[in-house]
Amino acid sequence: MLVWERPEPQDRPVPAPLSRERIVGAAIRLADEDGLAAVSLRKVAAALNVGPMRLYGYIATKEELLDLMVDAVHAEIRPIGDGWREVLRSLAETTRQAAHQHEWFADLLGGRPQLGPHALAGGEAVVAAMGGVDVDTVMPVVAAVNAYVIGAVRGEITERRAERTTGMDTRQWQAAFGPYLERTFATGRYPALATVIRDGAHLDADQTFDVGLELLLDGIQSRISS
Template sequence: MTTESLWLREEDDRPPRPRLSRERIVAAAVALLDAEGVAGFSMRRLAARLDAGTMSLYGHVGSREDVLDLALDAVFDEIPLPAPGSPWRAVLTEQLVESRRTMRRHPWVPELRATRPLLGPIALAHSECFYAALAGAGLTGPGLIAAVNALTSYAHGHSAAENVWRATVRAPEREAALRRRVQHHLTRHADRYPTLAAHAQVEYADFDGSFELGLDLVLDGIEARLPPVT
């Protein structure tokens, strides 16, 4: 008898691998994108993170691009929807402040948002809320579209630039030293750049305060274009 009996084999004490699901795949994809960015994302790396075979992923998702769409929609769930009946400025401020925070936690989001339509159910719920706030304030037609573009472009542009800055200048002490050098340079050349030397305030590094003040300025401009209340 050459075949070893089942009952004589050592049992495998390793816990069984969790079953794959679309939810597990998307959660792992978000984590992989956080770690590696879009350029470092692949189905092979995703499968390795899940301790699964690459082909096993395709029983739950159609392609790499599908996974990216699902991951992008999933992070919108981190942005709370406002309470019904909230004032339009409060709705937009909360949505954009939270959107920036989400893009800071997930630096890959601005890149994906710029390259694909936001048609996932969570993203569309936020877009509905955004458009409804501006439409309820009285904007319609091209004015409404322009207001949406101005607000979203401001938030995305600010977040993308901040992400690049934070990825490049990581240490706070290095950032402070660089800002001091730039301010010193402007001061030395104040005869050429008097306005910059006096007002640029290069050493001001409050990204949160700067974002929220800039957002108020954009909202003030939109409010000035609203039709009069009758």
């Protein structure tokens, strides 16, 4: 029986009452502060001032705990809007916001579909908004948007982590490596790349995400309308 269907133990009058909600909340706080490496049943139990064995009545494995954490974050992803395009844009934007709020979430996105109640509710809202779209097209469209968001968000989170590790933000990194690129481009071996980097618009992360998303949605609209 999956954790979503398995009932919780009856609460007992003890100094530190437990529930899956409390366990998941403590795990999320640990992950928000120090990443997924900080999450273990032992550390979660310590944060709740209980023995690790008490957690096993509620969660059988760390994998179940991670599933519950991911689904809890899916509660923050509420796709809304009039029509499929607005709902897909909302899905992308709220997923990105959740990943920036919980960096570890980006590490667990992708792979097999999430089956928790909050993830299913979000999926229902998205699919319902695409009621007029051919049924065979719905899932590839949703998969394309999710793939774009996952790739973009992981890139942004990786950049944020690199800034923390190196102590250099994007501008400082560009200033440090700019002379090398100028010398390299001066050789004439990379003319197309040199033109784009020198003359193209330099968008920030928000602008880059928005432009890429609109390009994707335009393509989807063209395919659906054809």
